[in-house]
Amino acid sequence: MSSDGSSALPLGLVLGMVVAIFVVEYLRSRDTASAWTATLHALKAFGWTIAIELIAALTSATAWGVGVALVAAGN
Secondary structure, rough: OOOOHHHHHHHHHHHHEEEEEEHHHHHHOOOHHHHHHHHHHHHHHHHHHHHHHHHHHOOOOOHHHHHHHHHHHHH
16 A cells, blocks of 8 residues: 555545435435435446446457457468
C-alpha cells in the first residue's frame, strides 16, 4: 500500500456507491428497510452487469485466440 492511500481507492468507490444509493433511496422513501432493499437490488444489478461484461470479454478473447491459432496453423 502506498503512503498516499491510493490502493484503497477501489474500496472507497464501492463503499461510496453503496452509501450513495442507500442515502438517495432513503431520502426518496423515508424508510430504512425499503432503502436497504433497493440498495441490494441495485448492487445485484451491478454485479450482473460486471459478470455479463466479463463473460463477453472472455468470449471475445477466446475467439481471438482461436483465430490466431487457426491462422498460425495455416502457415
